[in-house]
Amino acid sequence: MFARLIFESFRRQQRRKxxxxxxxxxxxxxxxxxIAVATNIGDRINSELRSYGANLAVYPDSDxxxxxxxxxxxxxxTDGAYLAESDLPAIKGTFWxxxxxxxxxxxxxxxxxxxxxxxxxxxxxxxxxxRKPLRFGEDAFTTGVTITHPxxxxxxxxxxxxxxxxxxGERFASVHGLKPGDxxxxxxxxxxxxxxxxxxxPEDHAIIAPLSLxxxxxxxxxxxxxxxxxxxxxxxxxxxxxxxxxxxxEQYDRWYCTPYVNAIAHQIMEAIPRSRAEQIRQVAQNExxxxxxxxxxxxxxxxxxxxxxxxxxxxxxxxxxxxxxREIGLMKALGAGNTSIGxxxxxxxxxxxxxxxxxxxxxxxxxxxxxxxxxxxxxxxIQPLLLPFVxxxxxxxxxxxxxxxxxxxxxxxxxxxxxxxx
Amino acid sequence: MTALLxxxxxxxxxxxxxxxxxxxxxxxxxxxxxxxxxxxxxxxxGGPLPFGSLETVDTVLDGHxxxxxxxxxxxxxxxxxxxxxVVAGTDFERARxxxxxxxxxxxxxxxxxxxxxxxxxxxxxxQGGPIYAEFNGRPLKITAAGTLRTGAAEDSRVYLPLADFxxxxxxxxxxxxxxxxxxxxxxxATVAKIGNALPQAEVKPVRRIVxxxxxxxxKTQKSLLASVAIIILTAALCVxxxxxTWVLDRxKDFAVMKALGASQRAVNALFAAEAAAVGAxxxxxxxxxxxxxxxxxGRANFHAAVTPRFSVFPLVLxxxxxxxxxxxxxxxxLLRRVQPAIILRGE
Numbered sequence: 028m029f030a031r032l033i034f035e036s037f038r039r040q041q042r043r044k045x046x047x048x049x050x051x052x053x054x055x056x057x058x059x060x061x062i063a064v065a066t067n068i069g070d071r072i073n074s075e076l077r078s079y080g081a082n083l084a085v086y087p088d089s090d091x092x093x094x095x096x097x098x099x100x101x102x103x104x105t106d107g108a109y110l111a112e113s114d115l116p117a118i119k120g121t122f123w124x125x126x127x128x129x130x131x132x133x134x135x136x137x138x139x140x141x142x143x144x145x146x147x148x149x150x151x152x153x154x155x156x157x158r159k160p161l162r163f164g165e166d167a168f169t170t171g172v173t174i175t176h177p178x179x180x181x182x183x184x185x186x187x188x189x190x191x192x193x194x195x196g197e198r199f200a201s202v203h204g205l206k207p208g209d210x211x212x213x214x215x216x217x218x219x220x221x222x223x224x225x226x227x228x229p230e231d232h233a234i235i236a237p238l239s240l241x242x243x244x245x246x247x248x249x250x251x252x253x254x255x256x257x258x259x260x261x262x263x264x265x266x267x268x269x270x271x272x273x274x275x276x277e278q279y280d281r282w283y284c285t286p287y288v289n290a291i292a293h294q295i296m297e298a299i300p301r302s303r304a305e306q307i308r309q310v311a312q313n314e315x316x317x318x319x320x321x322x323x324x325x326x327x328x329x330x331x332x333x334x335x336x337x338x339x340x341x342x343x344x345x346x347x348x349x350x351x352x353r354e355i356g357l358m359k360a361l362g363a364g365n366t367s368i369g370x371x372x373x374x375x376x377x378x379x380x381x382x383x384x385x386x387x388x389x390x391x392x393x394x395x396x397x398x399x400x401x402x403x404x405x406x407x408x409i410q411p412l413l414l415p416f417v418x419x420x421x422x423x424x425x426x427x428x429x430x431x432x433x434x435x436x437x438x439x440x441x442x443x444x445x446x447x448x449x
Numbered sequence: 450m451t452a453l454l455x456x457x458x459x460x461x462x463x464x465x466x467x468x469x470x471x472x473x474x475x476x477x478x479x480x481x482x483x484x485x486x487x488x489x490x491x492x493x494x495g496g497p498l499p500f501g502s503l504e505t506v507d508t509v510l511d512g513h514x515x516x517x518x519x520x521x522x523x524x525x526x527x528x529x530x531x532x533x534x535v536v537a538g539t540d541f542e543r544a545r546x547x548x549x550x551x552x553x554x555x556x557x558x559x560x561x562x563x564x565x566x567x568x569x570x571x572x573x574x575x576q577g578g579p580i581y582a583e584f585n586g587r588p589l590k591i592t593a594a595g596t597l598r599t600g601a602a603e604d605s606r607v608y609l610p611l612a613d614f615x616x617x618x619x620x621x622x623x624x625x626x627x628x629x630x631x632x633x634x635x636x637x638a639t640v641a642k643i644g645n646a647l648p649q650a651e652v653k654p655v656r657r658i659v660x661x662x663x664x665x666x667x668k669t670q671k672s673l674l675a676s677v678a679i680i681i682l683t684a685a686l687c688v689x690x691x692x693x694t695w696v697l698d699r700x701k702d703f704a705v706m707k708a709l710g711a712s713q714r715a716v717n718a719l720f721a722a723e724a725a726a727v728g729a730x731x732x733x734x735x736x737x738x739x740x741x742x743x744x745x746x747g748r749a750n751f752h753a754a755v756t757p758r759f760s761v762f763p764l765v766l767x768x769x770x771x772x773x774x775x776x777x778x779x780x781x782x783l784l785r786r787v788q789p790a791i792i793l794r795g796e
Contacts, residue, residue: 050690057683061676068672075668078661079484084600092572093605094533096521097495097624101533178657227656307600308550313483320480321669323750324473328466328673331742332680335462339687342455346694394679402671 029367033374043347048383050343054336055387055421056394059413063395065329067407069322071399073259076318077128081175081255082311083292085110088303098229100135100151109250112238114299116163118256121294124166126259126286129174131155132251134241140234141212142203150199151233152213154241159188172235175257179230181222183207189239192221196231214244256295256304260288262315340421341428344376348432352439360441369433376429377422384421388414453731455691459684460735460769465742466677467761472743473673476751477666478630483549486517486626487658488640490650497621498650505646506625509639514629517543518622520614524607526573527581527588534569535606536582536591538614538622547628550599557594561613564597566604573607580607584618633663685772692727692776696720700784704792713785720777728773732766739765 037044087108094102110132118130134154141147156171171188172179186192195205200223205211209220224235242248267287271279282290288311292304306312358368392409399407490506492498497520506516520538525531541556541564557564565574570593573580580591597603615621629639636654644652706716740757747755784792 053683053686057679060679064672064676072665072669075665076661078664080657080661090568092532092534092569093602094523094535095602095605096523096535097491101523178660227653305600308552309485309548309599309601311600312550316483317477317480317665320477320750324469324669324746325672325676327746327750328469328676328680331462331465331746332676332683335458335680335683335687338458339683339690342451342687342691345451346690350694398672398675402668402675 029371029374032371033378036371036375037378043350044379047343047347048379048386050347051340051379051383051421051425052387052390054340054343054424055384055417056391057336058333058420059388059391059409059417060394060398061329061332062413062417063392063407063409064398065325066410067395067399068325069318071403071405071407072318072321073314074128075403076314077257077259078177079310079314080177081131081257082260082288082307082314083256083258083295083304084307085254085256085295085299085302085304087253088301098151098233100137107252108301109247109252110254110299110302112242112249112251114302115251115254116161117298118254118295119161119163119166119168121291121298122283123258123286123291123294126291128257128259129170130254130256131170131172131175132238132254134238134245134250134252135233136241136245138213138234138244142205143209143211144204146203148199148203152193152241152244153230153233153235154238155235156238157185157188175255176226179224179226181224184222186221186235186237188237190237191216191218191240192237193218193240194222194224194235195220196233196235197223197225198231199233216240216244254299255307256291258286258288258291260286260291260311260314262319263287263289263312337420337424340424344379344425344428345432348372348376348429349436352436353445355436356439356441356443356445359437360445365437368437372429372433373426376425380422380425381418383425384418387421388417391417452692452695453727455688456727456731456769456773457735457738459688459772460732460765461738461742462684462735463681463768464736464739464761464765465746466680467764468740468743468755468758469746470670470673470677471758471761472747472755474632474666474670476747476753476755477669478632478662479753480751481662481666482628482630484658484662485548485550486628487636487655487662488514488627488629488643488652489655490625490627490643490647490652492623493649493651495623497623498625499647500621502647502650503622503625506627506643509642509646510627510629513631513635514627514639515543515547516625516627517547518611519624519626520611520618520620520622521606522584522614522618522620524582524584524589524618527583532573534573534582536563536584536614536618537606537608538611538618538620539608540611541608544608547626548599551603552598553595555595557592557610559592559594561589561609561617562592562594564595564608565593566606566608567596567598568604569607570596572605582607587617589617633659685768688769688772689776692724692773693780696724696777696780697784700780700792703781703784704789708789708793717778717781720781721774724773724777725770728770729766731773732769735769736762736765 087110089108091107112132115132118127132155136152138150138152139147140150158169158171158173160169181194186194205220207220207222210217225231242250267289271282271293274282288306292306295304296302355368395407395409399405503516503518510516517540522536523533524536525533553564574593580593582589582591591607629636640652640654703716743755747753
């Protein structure tokens with residue numbers, strides 16, 4: 028009997044139910060989309076923060092002191108220790124390898140360069156990777172300055188890795204009248220200018236070359252002066268700053284398994300022998316601050332959105348119920364008790380909440396996907412776990428919205444309701 | 450009345466979101482200034498900057514930024530290996546404000562006491578104690594007051610107060626690093642102004658900082674815009690639904706008026722006026738509440754006041770009144786064709 032009442036109610040009052048259902052769907056869509064965006068935005072902005080460049084630097088642990096002013100190295104290049112280039116792919120074998128977006132080895136060396144016009148100049152040549160394909164175990168990946176230094180621009184093209192091509196810094200090029208396609212001579216080697224690079228920094232006065240070339244000129248094959256690593260990290264807290272040696276085994280595991288920049292540095296030091304890795308504080312410290320602010324902001328805005336949509340759904344449900352007070356009056360006049368009336372209306376609300384919530388979840392997911400594509404050019408992933416959560420909230424809000432209205436309608440004298448005076 | 454409440458809530462939420470959206474950019478830019486200098490001034494030929502450059506820059510900035518001078522020289526340890534190292538002179542108070550990520554255990558406060566970079570520490574004073582340095586034959590005993598750790602080039606240097614540095618080496622500052630607070634347009638304008646004030650110097654933005662900031666801030670603002678648009682739309686629909694129902698609920702009044710001979714236009718005008726009044730009053734109350742909400746969000750997230758944007762008010766007022774009018778007129782138009790008698794009978 029009860030089931031038939033509910034069924035008939037839906038069958039006969041389709042338009043009313045549809046409008047109420049529409050309101051629930053709309054409210055739930057908004058809530059779903061906002062939750063999806065807010066939970067994902069942390070990761071997205073974290074990826075965008077990588078445009079600041081490397082947040083980790085790796086040095087040989089027994090290195091001599093660097094003597095460098097404004098990008099010009101004054102220490103003889105043969106001084107000091109080196110890292111081994113063959114050890115570098117192990118960076119992509121650490122626990123947090125999927126958080127490491129790229130790394131670039133750096134090998135600066137002072138050279139005498141001869142231009143095609145025959146002029147001679149002393150200049151810094153920096154050996155590095157551009158877009159070098161590497162392998163570690165079964166993983167193949169590409170890394171280089173195109174990933175770790177996104178603000179470096181080259182025209183027309185980067186030199187090929189392991190070739191005899193170079194990129195000339197734009198200041199040096201304009202002073203010495205060099206253009207792409209020119210051939211310069213360094214240490215008896217003829218090098219083709221593949222492009223002019225513009226960095227906005229001291230590299231504009233230098234030459235960027237493949238790492239193998241720098242090693243050949245210096246006469247130290249396989250040597251790397253330092254490595255710059257770009258990694259996705261989480262903001263530091265007090266736990267992250269502790270010395271791992273003072274931690275208990277469980278604390279150490281928790282620290283190791285959280286992508287703090289210090290933990291990643293620790294893992295890099297484990298992977299590369301005789302190295303020292305540390306965070307580049309200018310980048311690593313500040314991205315934590317900026318990320319927390321942005322995440323906090325989106326969280327608060329999402330809360331506002333959830334409240335707004337909850338109010339909208341409640342208002343719609345309240346109105347829908349209140350419109351049917353004559354029906355309620357009729358049922359009471361026919362002898363229905365408050366409990367049975369309440370049960371019937373609450374069940375209807377629950378069903379509306381369920382189906383409206385389902386539809387709202389689907390639309391909300393689609394909306395979130397569109398927003399993700401528009402802003403970040405990537406899909407925003409919807410957690411399947413979100414569905415029961417959203418459905419639960421939808422049913423709860425439709426309940427709460429109907430409750431006050433049902434109670435109000437039930438307190439009306441049936442006579443007034445039947446007369447149409449309510 | 451529920452109708453008024455709906456308008457108040459919708460106006461409050463809209464005001465809060467719009468105020469936040471307008472304000473967020475300046476709040477976030479302040480956070481981005483933690484990254485340090487976004488403009489650098491160097492002499493064109495690589496030598497020292499003209500005397501008085503720092504004062505000129507300060508005047509141009511007029512409080513909208515921090516400028517820090519840096520001077521560099523290569524000194525050597527006296528005796529032993531005569532290890533060469535870079536010694537720098539700067540204004541510690543300014544540097545501390547500019548470079549908040551510098552990890553310093555204690556800042557120097559006495560003459561000829563220095564901030565020693567972490568790597569310079571282990572290379573120059575492995576057993577501790579002062580650094581006996583010499584520059585061009587002039588010796589100096591440098592007391593190590595604190596250690597500096599940055600993970601970058603600063604770790605290999607020794608930083609002295611600028612006055613002590615100049616007295617010892619005679620070298621003037623060769624660069625001024627500036628953090629300019631403002632939008633890219635304002636930064637460009639400041640760069641141009643400083644360039645005009647110091648024609649012998651080269652003033653350029655730090656491309657890495659400016660570009661990355663533009664990228665992250667742009668994406669954040671787009672996300673906020675999408676969210677704000679969705680919220681305002683929801684609020685407007687909520688008002689629309691509530692007000693439409695409110696008018697429909699009063700169809701008996703409408704029917705009585707028509708039965709008594711009121712013209713359609715008079716009835717329209719009456720309902721429209723009521724709706725407009727509800728919209729106006731609701732938007733005023735909502736606006737004030739919304740400012741409160743925005744202030745709370747500002748305090749909770751940015752620990753800074755969110756300035757109430759009164760420029761938002763006309764928008765909120767107009768929006769509320771328009772939505773209220775549309776919500777009122779639509780049901781009236783729908784009821785127009787229905788005979789008053791039918792409505793009065795209760796159908």
